[in-house]
Amino acid sequence: MIEMKNVSKWYGTFQVLKNCTTRVDKGEVVVVCGPSGSGKSTLIKTVNALEPFQQGEITVEGISVGAPATDLPKLRSRIGMVFQNFELFPHMKVVDNINLAQIKVLNRPADAAREKSMALLKRVGLDAHADKHPGQLSGGQQQRVAIARALAMDPIAMLFDEPTSALDPEMINEVLDVMTELAKEGMTMMVVTHEMGFASRVAHRVVFMDAGEIVEDAKKEDFFGKPRSERAQHFLSKILHH
Amino acid sequence: MDFSFLSLPAFSGGGIYLDWVISGIKWTLLVSSLAWIIAFTVGSVLGVLRTAPVAWLRVPATIYVEIFRNVPVLVQMFIWYFVAPEIVPQVAGDWLKTKMPMPEFWNAVLCLGFYTASRVAEQVRSGIQSMPKGQTNAGLAMGLTLPQTYRYVLLPMAYRIVIPPMTTEFLSIFKNSSIALTIGVLELTAQARQISEYTFRTFEIFTIATIVYALITLTITFSMRWLENKTRVPGYIGGAGK
Amino acid sequence: MFTGFDFEVIQKSLPYLWQGMQFSLGLTLLAMLGGIFLGTLLALMRLSSYKILSYPSGAYVNLVRSIPLILVIFWFYFLIPLAMKKLTGNPYASGIGPFYSALIAFTMFEAAYYCEIIRAGIQSVPRGQVSAAYALGLNYRQATLQIILPQAFRNMIPILLTTSIILFQDTSLVYVVGLTDFMGAAGKIARRDGRLVEMYLFAAIVYLIICYSGSYFVRRLQARYNVGH
Numbered sequence: 001m002i003e004m005k006n007v008s009k010w011y012g013t014f015q016v017l018k019n020c021t022t023r024v025d026k027g028e029v030v031v032v033c034g035p036s037g038s039g040k041s042t043l044i045k046t047v048n049a050l051e052p053f054q055q056g057e058i059t060v061e062g063i064s065v066g067a068p069a070t071d072l073p074k075l076r077s078r079i080g081m082v083f084q085n086f087e088l089f090p091h092m093k094v095v096d097n098i099n100l101a102q103i104k105v106l107n108r109p110a111d112a113a114r115e116k117s118m119a120l121l122k123r124v125g126l127d128a129h130a131d132k133h134p135g136q137l138s139g140g141q142q143q144r145v146a147i148a149r150a151l152a153m154d155p156i157a158m159l160f161d162e163p164t165s166a167l168d169p170e171m172i173n174e175v176l177d178v179m180t181e182l183a184k185e186g187m188t189m190m191v192v193t194h195e196m197g198f199a200s201r202v203a204h205r206v207v208f209m210d211a212g213e214i215v216e217d218a219k220k221e222d223f224f225g226k227p228r229s230e231r232a233q234h235f236l237s238k239i240l241h242h
Numbered sequence: 243m244d245f246s247f248l249s250l251p252a253f254s255g256g257g258i259y260l261d262w263v264i265s266g267i268k269w270t271l272l273v274s275s276l277a278w279i280i281a282f283t284v285g286s287v288l289g290v291l292r293t294a295p296v297a298w299l300r301v302p303a304t305i306y307v308e309i310f311r312n313v314p315v316l317v318q319m320f321i322w323y324f325v326a327p328e329i330v331p332q333v334a335g336d337w338l339k340t341k342m343p344m345p346e347f348w349n350a351v352l353c354l355g356f357y358t359a360s361r362v363a364e365q366v367r368s369g370i371q372s373m374p375k376g377q378t379n380a381g382l383a384m385g386l387t388l389p390q391t392y393r394y395v396l397l398p399m400a401y402r403i404v405i406p407p408m409t410t411e412f413l414s415i416f417k418n419s420s421i422a423l424t425i426g427v428l429e430l431t432a433q434a435r436q437i438s439e440y441t442f443r444t445f446e447i448f449t450i451a452t453i454v455y456a457l458i459t460l461t462i463t464f465s466m467r468w469l470e471n472k473t474r475v476p477g478y479i480g481g482a483g484k
Numbered sequence: 485m486f487t488g489f490d491f492e493v494i495q496k497s498l499p500y501l502w503q504g505m506q507f508s509l510g511l512t513l514l515a516m517l518g519g520i521f522l523g524t525l526l527a528l529m530r531l532s533s534y535k536i537l538s539y540p541s542g543a544y545v546n547l548v549r550s551i552p553l554i555l556v557i558f559w560f561y562f563l564i565p566l567a568m569k570k571l572t573g574n575p576y577a578s579g580i581g582p583f584y585s586a587l588i589a590f591t592m593f594e595a596a597y598y599c600e601i602i603r604a605g606i607q608s609v610p611r612g613q614v615s616a617a618y619a620l621g622l623n624y625r626q627a628t629l630q631i632i633l634p635q636a637f638r639n640m641i642p643i644l645l646t647t648s649i650i651l652f653q654d655t656s657l658v659y660v661v662g663l664t665d666f667m668g669a670a671g672k673i674a675r676r677d678g679r680l681v682e683m684y685l686f687a688a689i690v691y692l693i694i695c696y697s698g699s700y701f702v703r704r705l706q707a708r709y710n711v712g713h
Contacts, residue, residue, distance in 0.1 A: 048383055072382075075385075076384065083383075085376050087376040088380075089381075091398045101385055105386060134477065134478075137477075150383075153385065308696055311695075312692045313692050317667060320671070320680075320684045324674075325680060325685060328680070413550070417550075423554065444562050448562065451551075452547070452555065452559075455552065
């Protein structure tokens with residue numbers, strides 16, 4: 001479904017992505033991990049063109065992301081994205097956050113959008129908070145709303161950019177639970193995260209990045225069983241000893 | 243202090259001196275509010291353009307802002323009033339010189355409006371730029387176009403954030419309206435000076451003018467504070483999401 | 485459009501314009517120094533826990549900030565001669581001359597604006613710094629002069645300079661009392677020779693160059709600060 005071939009990106013003369021090649025198949029959960037500054041957040045943002053890239057090709061269901069003729073808003077509306085800092089819109093009520101793109105992008109009638117939003121809020125356990133503003137919710141609750149907001153577009157795939165790293169430890173699980181649920185239902189997911197427990201339980205494949213390169217791209221069992229590269233071994237030993 | 247001069251018949255115009263004061267207040271308010279409409283609309287457009295991702299929109303807006311805020315208002319006032327009719331094509335110049343109704347008034351409005359627009363633009367720009375980059379990304383990732391992202395995501399928060407500095411700009415247009423006296427608009431300060439010349443009640447009439455300015459300033463300040471409270475986003479402290 | 489544009493009139497009047505510019509720059513510089521000094525006193529008063537200090541200062545600052553500069557100029561041109569007569573006891577005492585009258589008016593006006601900047605600057609110094617100074621046994625004067633103000637001013641320099649650039653633009657308003665600053669000089673020649681287009685555009689360009697360079701310099705300074713912090 002998502003295919004990346006030899007993607008390279010530079011900030012000025014500094015190369016942040018080096019010939020990255022990987023794929024996410026339909027129904028697959030791929031976890032991208034690696035030390036901070038390894039380019040994993042940049043990589044995931046190239047998938048829906050929030051970060052432009054200079055070389056290589058990315059296609060989503062056969063549509064080229066980098067081609068100038070591609071209707072980016074349309075492409076993006078089909079891929080859900082969840083951000084590290086939630087990025088709910090603070091001036092809108094929770095339910096309006098979820099309604100917005102349904103109405104403005106998908107042109108759903110307001111009442112149909114609202115119905116959908118409420119159903120999704122119920123699903124993430126927050127229907128009682130529909131009329132609050134995001135600032136009145138805890139971080140974990142905000143991130144669950146953000147997931148509901150992305151799901152409201154009936155996405156064909158979901159991108160998660162470090163969805164739990166801005167959360168207090170006691171809130172991490174409520175978000176991971178929603179994500180695990182999604183994965184079980186067969187959602188195609190690309191997840192940048194440090195949560196190795198989540199990766200070992202839910203992921204099908206693990207992509208390990210370091211210094212802008214994809215160092216390892218393996219089945220979950222292989223990655224956790226016998227990572228081939230020294231860098232991945234080093235990373236894992238540091239993460240797991242915490 | 244003796245305020246009885248206010249009920250004396252005025253030197254010209256048929257009324258009493260109090261009528262001059264009231265007329266002065268009227269012109270002060272008219273000049274400032276019409277100029278504010280120009281400043282707010284032109285300034286908002288320029289402020290948005292200054293944050294545009296493409297240079298051909300950004301650069302002209304930047305040049306405008308730098309020119310208009312780096313030339314004293316008095317000089318701009320004279321250029322609108324004395325110079326503009328001479329350097330525009332002759333037909334327009336003749337109209338400006340002979341047919342334009344109330345040229346002093348309208349030139350003052352245009353001058354203050356376009357001058358303050360440069361300052362409003364800077365406030366709008368800094369409001370937009372104070373929003374986390376993630377907010378734009380979240381809007382785009384949902385499939386909103388960039389203009390839609392400005393309309394529904396960035397500007398509603400940016401305008402809330404800049405209410406206090408906008409109040410300052412509005413107050414400065416209100417105070418700067420006194421500069422219109424240099425091209426002959428009989429606003430409040432001009433009337434105060436004129437009355438002092440005719441009645442020699444300088445202390446009294448300046449006191450009246452000062453109190454009127456202070457009262458209007460207070461009224462504006464309080465109504466803007468009311469607006470700020472009314473539009474306050476529940477739970478929002480700043481730095482969305484954190 | 486620019487037919488008959490007469491550059492010679494500008495060239496001929498350069499010495500006169502330069503005199504005006506010296507007036508503008510002198511007035512700006514002195515009003516800036518006086519304004520910052522007075523503004524600092526006002527700010528310390530406003531932050532004082534004694535109401536007898538904070539109230540008058542607050543009232544003065546809020547009043548001055550709510551009225552136009554032109555009205556303030558008129559006020560001082562009216563009040564200064566009166567005050568001179570009272571002070572000297574001489575009913576025929578002449579004023580102190582137009583330059584000093586303007587200087588007092590601008591200093592008193594700008595002090596209110598500088599006060600608010602300096603107050604914010606002082607408040608931006610972490611409370612812990614004050615506590616640490618007192619804990620070391622410094623008194624109010626020492627803590628303020630040695631610890632608080634140096635840090636506050638360091639943070640405020642860019643915005644104080646920006647305000648001073650606006651002050652420089654504002655000095656053109658001495659026009660309303662007929663003084664010959666740069667704009668006044670340009671205006672007098674403009675009317676004498678009937679060359680309004682040339683002189684006013686020339687004045688605009690000169691102001692633009694000076695103020696733009698000034699604000700460019702401030703931006704550079706700010707960028708350097710941001711790196712340093």
